[in-house]
Amino acid sequence: MKKIALLLASLGSLAAVQPAAAQTVVKIGFAGPLTGPIAHIGKDEEYATRMALDDANAKGVVINGQKVRFELMSEDDQADPRQATIVAQRIADAGAKGVVGHVTSGAAIPAAMIYEQAGIPAITPSATNPKLTQQGYKTAYRVIANDFQQGEAMAKYAATVLKAKTIAIVDDRTAYGQGLGDTLAENLKKFGVQVVAREYTNDKAVDFTALLTRIKSKQPDAIFYGGMDAQGAPMLKQIKQLGLNVKFLSGDGVCTSEMLKLAAEALSPNVYCTQAGIPAEKMPGGTEFKTRFKKTFNVDVQLYAPYAYDSANMLIEAMKLANSVEPAKYLPQLQKVTLKGVTGTVAFDTKGDNKNGGITLNQFGNGKWQVLN
Missing domain, CATH: 3.40.50.2300 (Response regulator)
Incomplete structure (x- = not known):
């Protein structure tokens, strides 16, 4: 019996020093104006992207048999087209597997060529100029209406x-x-x-x-x-x-x-x-999202944070569907993903636009924006 006890104790000691299960670190880029006059718009979307990745990490995502931990790489493009291409190249060189951004059309359009060359999917929550998805790039996507x-x-x-x-x-x-x-x-x-x-x-x-x-x-x-x-x-x-x-x-x-x-x-x-898009109050998960966003970051949602959250989750869902975090393998799956997101159902058409983008009309009244439709 003593020999058995000693053997079990030895096995226990070996288990204690064994390394934890393999974990894959996946870098997701975010690009937008984090300084300057519209930094509040950029930070709004950056916070939401961070929230999506934190949520995924908390739930535990397993891809190809390995637990994945998502890390955010944030870059300030200053809403400047020239800076946007520099930032995009920096994100690509860092080995990011996907990008949420850019925030503005002026930045997103030139940056799209860099991501296309690198083969990295980039989903914008807010760049509305139609040209972005008319350039014929396979890596350019948009969750918002144009x-x-x-x-x-x-x-x-x-x-x-x-x-x-x-x-x-x-x-x-x-x-x-x-x-x-x-x-x-x-x-x-x-x-x-x-x-x-x-x-x-x-x-x-x-x-x-x-x-x-x-x-x-x-x-x-x-x-x-x-x-x-x-x-x-x-x-x-x-x-x-x-x-x-x-x-x-x-x-x-x-x-x-x-x-x-x-x-x-x-x-x-x-x-x-x-x-x-539609106001948060009319989104399936909008009200809960706004409350959690304020509690987490101590600021109100400015505009397109819910769309940034869904953008990040579209990347993650495509990776899960492909059972791979490699852009070349999960990129084709973006056309197949249907996400029941905070903003509603998100699914991309062949150009990369959201099939379900909506438009809201607002009028100022009683100290706030009031929805007309």
Whole structure:
């Protein structure tokens, strides 16, 4: 009996020093503006990506017989096209197996070529310019609706509900802002609405007095701005200062909680915005997500955090379906994944767009964005 006891004790000692089960570390890249005037948008999506990876790690994901631990690699592209390609190459060189991003269209479009060359899938939660998925790249995907849908929705509302006959369009010359302005202008033709002015600014400007003065002489019924809240807020304030009695229309770049803070007293029921996607309150998991997001990061969801969360999970689900974390093996599975996500059902078409992207119209009222549809 003593010999048996000694043998069992020896086996126990050997087990104690055996290494833990093999674990595969999988790096997932995130790219977006983490500094600068729209850093709040970038951090919003970065936090959500981190949450998705943490959730997957907590549940325990086993792929090809090995437990996987996901690690986030965050890079700041500053919403700058040139910086975006540098960041994309850095992510590729680091051996990332997938990417959530980029946040803006101006960054996502040039970065897409880098990911295509590296064979790494990149899913954007928020880059809405249609060109992103029209380049023919097999690695470019989008979970959000695109600008064609936004432009059509805003044009229809402006013409049929607001009864606008004339509109002035201003954009910030980014791929996002200009793309949104172009699609709106194209769709306005269908409804017989005249574009009486087409003005341009940039995504660093804060003084719009000169271009607004030119627009004032045209006496439009509405002004549409294609760009982000960092410029939309001061523009709206200057519209009020110049006494322009117009409807102010914009896209999802100003449909943020930050816009409510930045524009403050300049906001009124004459302010409208479209949002690619649907509000969190109408998402299957939106309300719970917002609560958990606030508890985890001590900040409110800005805009597209739920879409970033689903983007990360689409990558993970494709890996599980392929039983591989290698991009070459799981990339084809992205076309087959159907995810019941926070935002709803996510599934990609042959171009890489979400088959179920939606558009929401919002109007300012009672201190917040109120959903119109």
